Amino acid sequence: REASNCPDVVVAENFDSSKFHSKQTTDSLISNLPSQELQDFLIYSFSENRQKFDKFKTEFKKSKCQLNIELPAVKDENAWLTFCLGSNKQKGRPPTLTLLASMKYTTLIKALENLIEGFNRKEFTDLYGQWLYAILVCVEKPLLPETTSMLRILARNCSQRRETMATDDHLVSALNLIIIVVARYFSQADLI
DSSP: GGGGOOSSOOOOOSSOOGGGGGGGGOOGTTHHHHOOHHHHHHHHHHHHHHHHHHHHHHHHHHHHHOOOOOOOTTTTTHHHHHHHBSSSSBBHHHOOOHHHHHHHHHHHHHHHHHHHHHHTTTTHHHHHHHHHHHHHHHHSSSHHHHHHHHHHHHHHHHHHHHHTTTOHHHHHHHHHHHHIIIIIITTTTOOO
């Protein structure tokens, strides 16, 4: 009863938002993005890949196949980075359909978190981009708030990394793809 007396929306009075302007980091995400037409095509392709993966995952679960790969401990960021990307002593492994389909959703999200946490410590490679894209294909909608926050951090990290690269570097396209997927497919359009 008490809640029914409260307004649905409350707006702060005399709120000075100017102190937050210097902390906004999204301005640079929009620069150097491909044309709107190419972005539309990339989002269409991403959506198609999600549908194909969902179909594959359903069939994989029905087949009751087991993948004999030992995954790292969920909270071991370094082990996940090594598992996905490799190290001086170990080659990284590509994100195969069977590997992704066999992982629990919570493990996929934790792997994404570990890859994002390690983003600024590792070199961005084709394999890194493949892992990020593959896990994004698996991310379920609607997004949980924690996942939304992770994706926004990922897009900002990609933008910052992109600014350090030559514009003709092929990895810039991979970084742009991740930014576009986060912004447009996962409804974070304020980033671009």
